[in-house]
Amino acid sequence: MxxxxxxxxxxxxxxxxxxxxxxxxxxxxxxxxxLTVAGILIRAETTAITVGIIQQDSGADAGFGIGFVNLGERLTASMSTVSDQVTIVTLTPESADEALQRADVDAVITFPPEFTQTVMDDHAIHLNVAYEGSNPMAAQFLQGIVMRAAVETLAGLSVITAQAIPEITIDAAYLYGGADFDNLDYLAPPFIGLFVFLFVFILTSVSFLRERTTGTLERLQTTPISRLELVIGYMLGFSLFALAQSLIILGYTIFVLEVHYAGSLLVVFLVELLLALMAVNLGIFFSTFARSEFQVVQFIPLVVVTQILLSGAFWAISAMPAWLQPVAWLMPLTHANQALRDVMIKGFDLVQVAPYVLALGGFAVLFVLLSARTIRHQAGG
Amino acid sequence: MTDALTVNAVQKHFKGVHALRGLSLQVERGITYGLLGPNGAGKTTLIRTILGLTVPDSGEVLALGVRMPDKAVLQRIGYMPQSTALYDDLTVHQNVAFFAALSGVTDPARVDQAITLVSLQNRAQSRVRELSGGMRQRCSLACALVHEPELILLDEPTVGIDPQLRVQFWDHFRRLNQAGVTLIVSSHVMDEAERCDKLGFVREGTLLAEGSASELRQRAGTPTLEEAFLHFAENGASAERIA
Incomplete structure (x- = not known):
């Protein structure tokens, strides 16, 4: 070497x-x-959510002939009727934290024992909501649902509304992210990875295809350079452009689109670099199967779009059919997306995202060897 | 000193095509050897086999005494492919310097010398895509010569080159021979062949006949090489039938 x-x-x-x-x-x-167009669209989207309820409300006597009322139960019931996109799960205080951490639920609402009594006394609904928070769409959506449910519940209790409309406040706590996190914060990390992947893949597959069709690859094979040296040289050359591109995308998303980030930008860069290295070799590998630049373009839906759909960038992997989930984890981009999201939203450090980083590095090495092999096969013909 | 090239009973099949049928030949150092034959005779396959780009089904190739394929000896071999095989986006100088660097040339003056040799010194900073076909061919030749190889394989080197430049090329080939460099030139143009020290007629993957241009004409009893080629081709065919 x-x-x-x-x-x-x-x-x-x-x-x-x-x-x-x-x-x-x-x-x-x-x-x-x-990014600009997607940013505008993404900030205006809703989704389905799962809400965990800790039901401890013991109810209270509302008087005025209405009798005994449990507002916690009523509110829960009307939440599931105001929108069919809400799934209600009953939790205990002990299981709630874990459910939130595992992202089984998007939010947990706690109704304390004296909830109904407090509403009666204060003429105000004060809700305790803990959000998982890494998907801000869920938080915003739930907020709207809770408000509508509260208004509907109170409408049934004419006694209370007869006096005055109670003030409704939501006390939100976030496991990750925060109240000012929006949809773009959730989608920006995979977007950052996606562009590097797409461009590096297209550039390398086209330039390597040219290397084959113009005969320069054959000429290179009559010099002492080895296939592995050639592939690594390509990798280094293109990673320079990939890094320049990452820098601009990252700068734009953070300073212009004002996307939040919690973790280290250095780790983000490392993941981008590995993703670029992987994409270079994937590009070289696939260029073997193309005879023209038109055919390279036709690989994009297959190699790039399919991978993006399966990578968890837009549709959570946990929401995919069980048989599809292992396939999603076979996509290199999936690991990059997970790592980028964990670092940017949850503020994870390198050690915490190490499994994804190692997987990405593994894919890069695998494709280096595969593409070096396909060059030899070409020479044999 | 070993011969520049030894090809021993080399066979090569591709899908349905018998490209080389037990071809053997020997080339001593310091001469220009012409491989002559029609398109599809197996010249390009033979050159690719000599370079180690194609591995023969049987038989062996020794280039500069080393059994091919061998990466290390490639540093001492130059190759000019039939297609110009250059990077269009790069300049003449960048192309020549790149191939020079891969072959371990460290002296930048050698790059300029090679460019001057093919009379492209005024176009050194032009991108290859802006050059005419003949200029590209010259740039390609500079890439094949820049590392001062001992054995040079040229696949149809003078196609598309004007007569004046062709004379220049051959003058340079002659000087290289005097310095002990061996050239192997493939061609299907017979008048080109006159300039080679030794010729090999290639047809259907075999060597029909071998010798200097005048020897071959004499043996065939024909005034031109073209007719000599046809003579050997017919006799070879009849010999096959008798066998």
Whole structure:
């Protein structure tokens, strides 16, 4: 293995791209256009949620001929009727934390024993809600549901409303994220990974295809450079552009779109780098199966879009059919998304996301070996 | 010193095509050897086998005394493929410097020398995609020569090159021979062949006949090489039938 030769290949790849300013402009501008449009759309979306209820309310006598009332139970019942996108689960105080951490529920509402009595006394509904918080869509959506349910419940209790409409407040606690987290905060981490993956894949598969069709690959094979040196050289050259692109995307999402991040940007970068390395080799590997640049473009729906759909970026893996979930975990992008989300939303450090980082590194190595192999097969023909 | 090239009974099958049928040949150092034959005769497969790009089904190839395929000896071999095989986005200088660096050339002056040799010094900073076909061909030749190889394989090197430049090329090939460098040139143009020290007629994956241009004409009893080729091709075919 010669680091000299690897370096020369990397430098050549960089010089080639540098000679193509239009491609560079596209690399840098397209993500910003797409992120801006997606950002607007994403901030206006709703979803289905699961709510855990800790029911301890002992009820109270409302008087005025109404008799005994349990507002906690009534509120729970009307929450499930105001929207069919809400699933109610009954929890105990002991099981609630775990359910929240495992993301089995999106939020936990606690009705304390004196809940009804307090509402009567204070003429105000004060709700304790703990949000899982990493998906801000759920938090916003639930807030609306609770408000509607509260109004409906009280409408049935004319006595209370007859006097005055009670004030409704929600005391929210977040396991991750926070009240000012929105949908974009949830979707930005996978978006950051997605662009690097998409561009590096397209660029490497096309440039490697050209290397085959113009005969330069054959010429390279008549020099002392080995297949592995060539693949690693390619990897280094393209990772430079991938990192420049990540830097711009990250800067734009954090400073312009004001997406929140809790963890270290260095770890985010490391994940991006590994993702780029993986994508370079995936691109080289798939270029073997294409005879023209048109065919490379047709690999995008197969290799890129399918992977994005399965990667948990938009649809949670836990919500997929059981048989599909292992397939999702076979996608390199899934691991990158999980790691990016854990770091940016939950503030996890490198050790906590190590399984994902290692998996991504493993995929990169696997594809290095696979693509080096396919080059040899080409030579054998 | 070992011969520049030894090819021993090399056989190569592709899907349904018998490209090389037990071809053998020997090339001593310091000469220009011409591989002559029509398209599809097996010249390109033979050159690819010599370079180790194609592994023969049987038989062996020794390039500069080393059994191919062998990565290390490639540093001492130059190759100019039939297609120009250059990076279009890069300049002439970047292309030549890249292939030079891969072959371990550290002296930047060698890159300039190779470019001057093919008379592209005025276009060194032009991108390859802006060059004419002949200029690309010259750039490709510079890439094959820049690391000063001992054995050079040229697959149809003068296709698309104007006559004046062709003369220049052959002058340079001659100087390389004097320095002990061996050239193997494939061609289907007969007048090109006149300039080679030794010729091999290749047809259907075998070597029909071998010798200098005048020897071959004499043996065939024909005034031109073209007719000599046809003579050997027919006799070879009849010999096969008798056998």
């Amino acid at each position: 010669s680091s000299q030769r690897i370096f020369h290949v990397a430098r050549r790849v960089i010089a080639q791209l540098a000679a193509d300013p239009r491609t560079i402009a596209l690399i840098l501008i397209v993500p910003i256009v797409v």
